[in-house]
Amino acid sequence: MRNTLAIFKRELLAYFSTPVAYVFIVIFLFITGIFTFYLGGFYERNQADLEPFFQFHPWLYLFLIPAISMRLWAEERKSGTVELLMTLPVSLIQAVLGKFPAAWCFTAIALALTFPIWITVNYLGDPDNTAIAAGYIGSLLMAGGFLAIGSCISALTKNQVIAFVISVVICFLFILSGFPIVLDFFQGWAPKAIVDAIGSFSFLFHFSSIRKGVIDVRDIIYFTTLIGFWLYANTIAVETKKAS
Amino acid sequence: MHAIEVKHLHKHFGALQAVEDISFTVDCGDVLGFLGPNGAGKSTTMKMIAGFLEPSKGTVTVCGHDVLEDPIRVKEKIGYLPEGAPLYGEMTPAGFLNFIAEVRGIEGSRKEKRIAEVVRQIHLESVMEQRIETLSKGYKRRVGLAQAILHDPKVLILDEPTDGLDPNQKHDVRTLIKAMAKDKAIIISTHILEEVDAVCTQTIIIAQGRLLFQGTPAELAAQSMFHNAVSLAIGSEAAEDAKLHLAALAPVHNVETIGIANGTTRLLIVPKNGASIMAAVSDAVRTQGWPLLELRQEEGRLDEVFRLITTQGPHQGEVFTS
Numbered sequence A: 001m002r003n004t005l006a007i008f009k010r011e012l013l014a015y016f017s018t019p020v021a022y023v024f025i026v027i028f029l030f031i032t033g034i035f036t037f038y039l040g041g042f043y044e045r046n047q048a049d050l051e052p053f054f055q056f057h058p059w060l061y062l063f064l065i066p067a068i069s070m071r072l073w074a075e076e077r078k079s080g081t082v083e084l085l086m087t088l089p090v091s092l093i094q095a096v097l098g099k100f101p102a103a104w105c106f107t108a109i110a111l112a113l114t115f116p117i118w119i120t121v122n123y124l125g126d127p128d129n130t131a132i133a134a135g136y137i138g139s140l141l142m143a144g145g146f147l148a149i150g151s152c153i154s155a156l157t158k159n160q161v162i163a164f165v166i167s168v169v170i171c172f173l174f175i176l177s178g179f180p181i182v183l184d185f186f187q188g189w190a191p192k193a194i195v196d197a198i199g200s201f202s203f204l205f206h207f208s209s210i211r212k213g214v215i216d217v218r219d220i221i222y223f224t225t226l227i228g229f230w231l232y233a234n235t236i237a238v239e240t241k242k243a244s
Numbered sequence B: 001m002h003a004i005e006v007k008h009l010h011k012h013f014g015a016l017q018a019v020e021d022i023s024f025t026v027d028c029g030d031v032l033g034f035l036g037p038n039g040a041g042k043s044t045t046m047k048m049i050a051g052f053l054e055p056s057k058g059t060v061t062v063c064g065h066d067v068l069e070d071p072i073r074v075k076e077k078i079g080y081l082p083e084g085a086p087l088y089g090e091m092t093p094a095g096f097l098n099f100i101a102e103v104r105g106i107e108g109s110r111k112e113k114r115i116a117e118v119v120r121q122i123h124l125e126s127v128m129e130q131r132i133e134t135l136s137k138g139y140k141r142r143v144g145l146a147q148a149i150l151h152d153p154k155v156l157i158l159d160e161p162t163d164g165l166d167p168n169q170k171h172d173v174r175t176l177i178k179a180m181a182k183d184k185a186i187i188i189s190t191h192i193l194e195e196v197d198a199v200c201t202q203t204i205i206i207a208q209g210r211l212l213f214q215g216t217p218a219e220l221a222a223q224s225m226f227h228n229a230v231s232l233a234i235g236s237e238a239a240e241d242a243k244l245h246l247a248a249l250a251p252v253h254n255v256e257t258i259g260i261a262n263g264t265t266r267l268l269i270v271p272k273n274g275a276s277i278m279a280a281v282s283d284a285v286r287t288q289g290w291p292l293l294e295l296r297q298e299e300g301r302l303d304e305v306f307r308l309i310t311t312q313g314p315h316q317g318e319v320f321t322s
Helices: A002-016 A020-039 A057-069 A071-079 A081-086 A092-112 A115-124 A129-154 A160-176 A180-187 A192-199 A203-211 A217-241 B042-049 B071-077 B093-103 B108-122 B137-149 B167-183 B193-199 B217-222 B236-247 B278-288 B302-312
Strands: B004-013 B016-026 B031-035 B057-062 B078-081 B155-159 B185-189 B202-207 B210-215 B230-235 B252-261 B264-271 B292-297
Touching: A002 A020, A002 A092, A002 B093, A020 A057, A020 A092, A020 A115, A057 A071, A057 A092, A057 A129, A057 A160, A057 A203, A071 A081, A071 A092, A071 A129, A071 A160, A071 A217, A081 A092, A092 A129, A092 A217, A115 A129, A129 A160, A129 A203, A129 A217, A160 A180, A160 A203, A180 A192, A203 A217, B004 B042, B016 B042, B016 B057, B016 B185, B016 B202, B016 B210, B031 B042, B031 B167, B031 B193, B042 B057, B042 B155, B042 B185, B057 B071, B071 B078, B078 B137, B093 B108, B093 B137, B108 B137, B137 B155, B137 B167, B167 B185, B167 B193, B193 B217, B193 B302, B202 B217, B202 B302, B210 B217, B210 B302, B217 B302, B230 B236, B230 B278, B236 B252, B236 B264, B236 B278, B278 B292
Parallel strands: B031 B185, B031 B202, B078 B155, B155 B185
Antiparallel strands: B004 B016, B004 B057, B202 B210, B230 B264, B230 B292, B252 B264
């Protein structure tokens, strides 16, 4: 616990000790703003809620989250510090559980900084604030899913650009797994149960109710299981790749 | 109980046999010099002891803990400087050492005290607040060393600790290693043979993953064909005569001219099988009345032994030991 916390702190500070954090946050806030007001039609809808804000999060995360997660392990492997880290009295799981929450916490900070939009909607109307809170929680959970994928992929390569690109592709598949673009690939030969299972992996599907303010236990289980699975894969990836 | 005990260690990466059947022990008070050409398996062996790589076969125990069964306990006992001293470039030495202390469970006032102590020992005071990536190679190496000794470990494994340092810094690091050696078991790997003489109490030479020599530095030097050779500087007028005369002595293998300058000829008289020939040579000088300028006994050349052992090497697992 103690060393997990130390790794968490180091990792979180690492984001802020380079310009990456500030660039990321500024761009994140800028793009959420554009999406909400222009593409989402925040004013035109004449409704006091944040659905236009949340509905674009999966697409935003698709490109922005891999940018956060790409450095988690790839950088350690490139610079050789993974050898330092893994020869400290720290288990693999502790290292993964120190790094992942740091990235997640960073995302949470970026997300929290969108608070002006929440103030705006409260100023303009009388929104259901519990629904908004649910939306934020759901968005953060989904970000965790993206991050866990990115963290695992980051452990597979020394090259951050490769980590970024592959993470985007895999996240893209997860977003769209309920759509024909992915399902058609399986429809011809896989049993229906498997096609349905793949369909149910869709981020969009699980995020769609949350973003409207409905927190379904199944969606929470989905995202936490997804995170757990990818973090487990992450430990295996680090173990097998750390020395190569 | 040995501080470090390595038994029949093997490591292969796919078809490549990186380390093959290496066994040795290191006790507290010992400094083991790990020698070998590049790619010999030095770093791989050290990585296995430090718990970064898993051995393919064989065991490593550190202070009684098996590195595979109890890796965390082993890592607690070890201070490790990986090859090239990798560090988190965006951190400052202050932040970095603080991080290491926290992970190692050194807390509160003990942490402050211990960091201050190590920083003083390694002379890092002036760079504590600079980003590590902006530091010179020498400082980076020292931050790496500071990290390794921060928890005052029983076992220290330093992969090329003086690589890239200037002669003064090398001297500092060697002094530090010697000062710490009293109550620690230390393994250092190096290319620099003078370092073996300067700090090591034991040496091991490996090449192509195999253990080729195990012994003290003096025993290593004794492997040299120049061990106990005598270097003699006399007036050039007597040189030819001296060469013939000395070459005829029973324990002498051959006599070489190694330099002629300003009317002085320097001869190297190499004995058969490292026999001591100093007495015979000085007798000859006295009875023949050659104009003597210098007479000196060679200890043996480590670089020559190193080359001999690592390029020819014994066959079929036979090990040079003295």
